[in-house]
Amino acid sequence: MDFNNISIKELIQLVFVFSVVLMSSISGFMRRHQDVPGWKYSHLVGEVVSSLASGFTAFFLVFGITHNDWMSV
Numbered sequence: 001m002d003f004n005n006i007s008i009k010e011l012i013q014l015v016f017v018f019s020v021v022l023m024s025s026i027s028g029f030m031r032r033h034q035d036v037p038g039w040k041y042s043h044l045v046g047e048v049v050s051s052l053a054s055g056f057t058a059f060f061l062v063f064g065i066t067h068n069d070w071m072s073v
Contacts, residue, residue, distance in 0.1 A: 016060055023053030 026049050 016056070020053060020057055020060075023049055023056065026053075 029046075
């Protein structure tokens with residue numbers, strides 16, 4: 001991928017990949033540290049972030065399958 005003349009489509013793909021990786025790593029961290037002492041919302045935040053990550057992943061997978069020209073760089 002050439003970063004000098006990057007297109008909007010490639011930028012969206014990069015942002016999507018980074019956001020999914022970031023969300024899944026945050027949700028994994030939250031799931032491992034659910035019993036944080038003194039913070040009663042850690043379980044809730046972990047569940048919300050993991051559901052957001054799976055929702056984003058499912059949406060973009062379906063969108064990419066139905067719009068093949070959008071996924072191919």
